[in-house]
Amino acid sequence: MEFLVGHYNYWIFVFLMMLGFYVVVARGNLVKKIVGLNIFQASVFLLYISIGKVLGGTAPIIVDGGGPATYSNPLPHVLILTAIVVGVATTALGLSLVVRINEAYGTIEEDEISGMDKEP
Amino acid sequence: MRHHVILRVIAKLGIPFIVLFALYVQFHGDFGPGGGFQAGVIFGAAFILYALIFGLDNALEAAPMNVVVAFIAIGLLLFAGVGVAALLLGGNYLDYGALADDPVAGQHLGILLVELGVGITVAAVMIAVFFTFADRGR
Amino acid sequence: MIAAHYAALQVVAPLIAAPLCVLLRRGALAWLVTVAVSWIALAIAIQLLVQVMATGPVSYELGGWAAPWGIEYRVDSVNAFVLLIVSGISAVAAPYAHHTVVREIPEDRHYLFYSAYLLCLTGLLGITITGDAFNVFVFLEISSLSSYALISLGGERKALTAAYQYLVMGTIGATFFLIGVGLIYAMTGTLNMADIAARLDPVEHTRTVLAAFAFIIVGLGLKLALFPLHLWLPNAYAYAPSAVTVLLAATATKVAVYTMLRFVFTLFGADFALDVTFFAEFLIALALVGVFAASITAVFQNNVKRMLAYSSVAQVGYMMLGVGFFSVTGLTGGIVHLFNHALMKGALFMALGAVFYRLGSVRIEHMRGLGRQMPLTMFAFVLGGLSLIGLPLTVGFISKWYLILAALERGWWPIAGLILLSSLLAVAYVWRVVEAAYFRDPPPDRPRATEAPLALLVPTWILTLANFYFGIDTSVTVGVAADAARALLGEGG
Numbered sequence: 001m002e003f004l005v006g007h008y009n010y011w012i013f014v015f016l017m018m019l020g021f022y023v024v025v026a027r028g029n030l031v032k033k034i035v036g037l038n039i040f041q042a043s044v045f046l047l048y049i050s051i052g053k054v055l056g057g058t059a060p061i062i063v064d065g066g067g068p069a070t071y072s073n074p075l076p077h078v079l080i081l082t083a084i085v086v087g088v089a090t091t092a093l094g095l096s097l098v099v100r101i102n103e104a105y106g107t108i109e110e111d112e113i114s115g116m117d118k119e120p
Numbered sequence: 121m122r123h124h125v126i127l128r129v130i131a132k133l134g135i136p137f138i139v140l141f142a143l144y145v146q147f148h149g150d151f152g153p154g155g156g157f158q159a160g161v162i163f164g165a166a167f168i169l170y171a172l173i174f175g176l177d178n179a180l181e182a183a184p185m186n187v188v189v190a191f192i193a194i195g196l197l198l199f200a201g202v203g204v205a206a207l208l209l210g211g212n213y214l215d216y217g218a219l220a221d222d223p224v225a226g227q228h229l230g231i232l233l234v235e236l237g238v239g240i241t242v243a244a245v246m247i248a249v250f251f252t253f254a255d256r257g258r
Numbered sequence: 259m260i261a262a263h264y265a266a267l268q269v270v271a272p273l274i275a276a277p278l279c280v281l282l283r284r285g286a287l288a289w290l291v292t293v294a295v296s297w298i299a300l301a302i303a304i305q306l307l308v309q310v311m312a313t314g315p316v317s318y319e320l321g322g323w324a325a326p327w328g329i330e331y332r333v334d335s336v337n338a339f340v341l342l343i344v345s346g347i348s349a350v351a352a353p354y355a356h357h358t359v360v361r362e363i364p365e366d367r368h369y370l371f372y373s374a375y376l377l378c379l380t381g382l383l384g385i386t387i388t389g390d391a392f393n394v395f396v397f398l399e400i401s402s403l404s405s406y407a408l409i410s411l412g413g414e415r416k417a418l419t420a421a422y423q424y425l426v427m428g429t430i431g432a433t434f435f436l437i438g439v440g441l442i443y444a445m446t447g448t449l450n451m452a453d454i455a456a457r458l459d460p461v462e463h464t465r466t467v468l469a470a471f472a473f474i475i476v477g478l479g480l481k482l483a484l485f486p487l488h489l490w491l492p493n494a495y496a497y498a499p500s501a502v503t504v505l506l507a508a509t510a511t512k513v514a515v516y517t518m519l520r521f522v523f524t525l526f527g528a529d530f531a532l533d534v535t536f537f538a539e540f541l542i543a544l545a546l547v548g549v550f551a552a553s554i555t556a557v558f559q560n561n562v563k564r565m566l567a568y569s570s571v572a573q574v575g576y577m578m579l580g581v582g583f584f585s586v587t588g589l590t591g592g593i594v595h596l597f598n599h600a601l602m603k604g605a606l607f608m609a610l611g612a613v614f615y616r617l618g619s620v621r622i623e624h625m626r627g628l629g630r631q632m633p634l635t636m637f638a639f640v641l642g643g644l645s646l647i648g649l650p651l652t653v654g655f656i657s658k659w660y661l662i663l664a665a666l667e668r669g670w671w672p673i674a675g676l677i678l679l680s681s682l683l684a685v686a687y688v689w690r691v692v693e694a695a696y697f698r699d700p701p702p703d704r705p706r707a708t709e710a711p712l713a714l715l716v717p718t719w720i721l722t723l724a725n726f727y728f729g730i731d732t733s734v735t736v737g738v739a740a741d742a743a744r745a746l747l748g749e750g751g
Contacts, residue, residue: 017437024426037429044436051444061152076443079392081157083436085242086399090429092249093406097422099256104415117416186283193277200274203266213266215322 009050016043028110030101034094041087045080052076124173131173138166146239150228156235160242167243168250176254185255188248195241202233261305265318265331268302268341269384271295276376285368289356292372296352299345299383307338311738317389325389326453332389336742339593340386340516343600347508348379350604354717355501358611362499363411371411371499377404378505382513391439391449391525394517395432398481401513402428405506409498420493427490431480438474441466442525454525462530471534474521482514484578485548488571495567500611503563507570508604512596515577519593523746528584542582546676548575553683557690562613562620565687566606569646572680573599576661579677583664589743590736591660597735598645598653601728605642605721609635612710612718622690627700629692631707634715636695638722643688645725648681652729656736 004011016039023036052073060071102108105116146159171179203214211218216230260267275295279288309316315334319325333341355375363371381401385394406428410421443449445466446457461467476487483491491511495503522531531537549572556568573595580592612635613628614620629636645652658677665674700706709715728735 021430024430030422033426037426040430041433044433044440047437048440051440059153075449076440082392082396085157086396086403086432089403090399090425093403094422094425094429096252097406097410097418097425099253100410101415101418101422103257104418113419117419190281193280196277197274197281200270200277203270204274207263207266212319212322213263213270214320217322 009046013043013047013050016040016046019043030098030108030110031095033110034091034098037094038087038091041083041090045083045087048076048080048083127173131169135166135170138169139163142166142239142243146235147232149235150231156238157242159235160239160244161246163239163243164246164250167247171250171254176251176258180251180255183247185248185251188244188251191244192241192248195237195239195244198237198240199234202230202237206230261309263318264302264306264309265316265333265387266320268299268306268345268387269331269380271298271302272376272380272383276373276380279369279373279376283369285359285365285372286356288369288372289352289359292355292376293352295376296345296348296379299379300342300349303338303341303345306333307342307738309333310335310338311741326448326450329393330389330450330452331387332452333387334742335738335745336519336593337386337516339738339742340513340596341383343512343597344379344382344386344509347600347604348505350717350720351501351504351508351608354504354608354611354714357711357713358500358615361615362413367411371408374404374407375502375505377401378408382509385513385517389451391442391451391454393449395436395439398432398435398517401510402432402481405502405510408502408506409494411502412497412499414497416493417497420490420497424490424494427480427487431477431487434473434477434480436477438470438472438477441470441473445470451520451525455527458526458530467526468534471526471530475518478514478518478521482511482518483571483574485544485551485571485575488548488552488574491571492564492567495570495607496561496564500607500614504604504607504611507567507607508600511570511574512600515574515581515592515596519581519589519746522581523748528747532584538582538584541578542673545575545578545582546673548572548578549680550676550683553680553687556687557683559687560622562622562625562691563607563610565622565691566603566610569684569687570599570603572684573603573646576657576677579673580661580664583661583668584747585664585667586740586743586747587660587667588664589746590740591657591664593742594660594732594735594739595657597739598657598725598728601653601721601725602642602645605718605725606639606646608714608718608721609639609642612714613639615710615714616707617704622694624701624704625691626694626698628694628707629696631700632709635710635718638715638718639695640688640692641722642725643684643692645729647684647688650729651726653725653735654729656729656732660736 020036020040020043024033024040027033027036052075054070054072057070057072058068060068060074098108105113107113142159142163145154145162146156149155167179167183206215206218207213209218216227217223218226219230220226272295275291279291282288306316310333315332318331320329320331359368359371378401381397381404384397385401388394388397406421406425409424410418442454445461445464446454448454448457458467480487495507498506552568552571552575556565559565559568577592577595580588580595610620613625613632616632617624645654648654648658658681662674662677665677
């Protein structure tokens with residue numbers, strides 16, 4: 001029980017990761033795949049942020065020469081900020097590809113596209 | 121959106137404050153939470169809101185596409201340029217301490233300029249992404 | 259004074275040039291900038307390699323922050339060699355790009371193409387040079403995002419689906435890698451590679467570290483197209499613009515292989531990796547299955563670019579085979595094959611790009627009779643093909659020689675036999691092109707093709723002749739690779 005409750009952040013991470021991964025693999029709609037990819041990436045953001053958290057800690061900002069005694073690790077936040085930006089860029093690029101695929105094929109369903117791409 | 125008076129009035133009232141808040145987040149970033157990424161996104165959101173309420177054509181008139189794309193490059197160049205400036209002044213790449221005689225002042229100046237570069241690029245990218253998608257298939 | 263900053267400039271030069279291309283807005287100017295920067299990058303890479311071979315690893319602290327806290331760029335013999343490969347290929351591919359880009363890409367996008375090209379180069383060089391685990395992820399995404407955009411510029415609509423597929427697979431791979439790095443950070447509290455290597459020992463046998471290892475191997479396996487995670491590669495290479503195919507085929511998978519070497523040997527250490535049950539055996543099995551499956555698929559391809567793309571998957575198998583031996587000879591073979599494969603695939607894809615420039619197609623039935631119409635281009639293709647097969651005097655022979663030696667060293671002679679057998683498959687698919695080009699009449703409905711312009715032929719032949727030069731004089735390549743292998747296995751050097 002302790003194992004289950006004490007690691008609840010990991011369980012959320014694993015659940016979201018698998019959920020996102022499943023959507024990417026199982027859905028044929030290209031936009032839904034991008035949504036799945038986003039959930040998948042967001043799960044990793046949660047993993048990083050949650051392992052940097054110190055219970056009772058605050059932001060490590062020095063006020064009037066003295067900092068807080070306990071503070072959460074700020075580094076994961078910085079790393080994840082970068083990863084979020086990467087995620088935004090990936091989403092934008094992915095969606096723009098979907099728009100152009102829609103213009104070129106007239107559909108965004110994977111099976112219909114691969115049907116059209118069959119070598120004659 | 122011509123007829124939605126409430127939306128237009130609220131947007132007109134709100135957008136200056138959003139931009140102001142973006143600038144606050146931008147330049148307060150070296151004392152407290154904030155910085156170029158967040159400020160750029162807020163600034164971009166103000167613009168996107170304007171485009172949503174007042175139409176894409178008005179927004180494109182205010183910020184033509186090639187100007188926005190140029191700002192993406194300018195922000196990145198500012199970032200990289202600060203690094204090179206530090207290098208030319210005798211420090212390592214991005215060593216802000218070398219930017220001024222007093223290392224603390226140098227750090228301050230460096231992070232300010234770098235975050236400004238980040239802010240410009242992020243805002244321009246956000247606006248460019250929105251314009252590109254909104255302009256497609258019209 | 260500038261010599262102290264080579265490590266930073268290696269990445270910063272293309273990084274600054276990329277936005278510059280956007281501001282210039284003229285395709286021809288952007289191309290000039292790209293060529294200039296590629297050559298500068300090559301000069302810096304050569305300087306770094308000389309420096310490393312003379313005085314040992316070079317360390318550079320970005321922003322002046324000392325190593326475990328700040329981001330450190332660290333160049334040793336392993337990545338100096340990879341930097342040389344990446345910048346060298348780019349220095350040849352950038353001049354080559356001009357004609358093919360004019361031919362294949364709408365004119366208003368030329369400057370954006372070069373900008374993305376330079377960002378891709380920045381990313382590839384950055385992955386290689388950095389000594390910070392998270393920084394690897396950032397540069398990995400810079401190079402990947404720009405390569406998705408570059409691939410989608412290909413002429414056919416299949417380029418779009420190929421780029422999309424690569425985007426999904428590449429993002430999954432990069433995110434897996436990110437999870438692995440996060441778990442390592444949770445266990446060691448550091449992101450600096452050297453520091454991780456030092457702190458990983460006491461926690462080495464926890465499940466977290468094992469999970470991190472698995473995530474990183476699978477994530478990088480996706481990026482380097484390790485069989486069976488290679489499905490994105492054939493389409494991405496086949497439908498990308500010619501210049502992009504040259505750059506990606508010759509460098510992108512190599513950099514991913516390098517990253518895997520770095521993580522397996524420097525961070526986790528060979529002992530740890532060998533302790534993981536069946537890791538080496540698993541790698542060797544996947545590599546061999548990959549070599550055969552991909553080579554057999556290549557034989558049946560009618561699009562020659564796709565054929566060579568499958569052959570790339572097979573060649574990645576050889577590199578992984580070298581890793582799987584966990585011996586100095588095996589690693590030397592794997593690392594030298596990074597270089598050699600870049601040379602041969604660069605030359606082959608460049609020759610194909612020239613064919614595409616004249617014919618507008620690289621399908622095998624359209625290439626009939628081309629041997630007489632484009633003699634220089636097709637002869638370069640044949641020589642590149644011989645190198646791919648592994649004929650003596652070519653670089654392909656050198657890599658296979660070391661791999662076979664490594665197999666015999668371990669007493670695994672069936673593997674040596676399989677390596678030889680797989681070369682026969684390479685003969686089969688190269689022969690199909692040769693037969694069509696030299697022993698068939700040109701299709702009557704095809705207008706007579708003329709020899710490719712000099713701007714395409716010169717880079718093609720530079721790489722083709724390099725295949726022979728480095729196949730005969732192996733002192734530089736094998737010397738550096740052996741040094742790198744010893745450094746990775748921790749036997750000095």
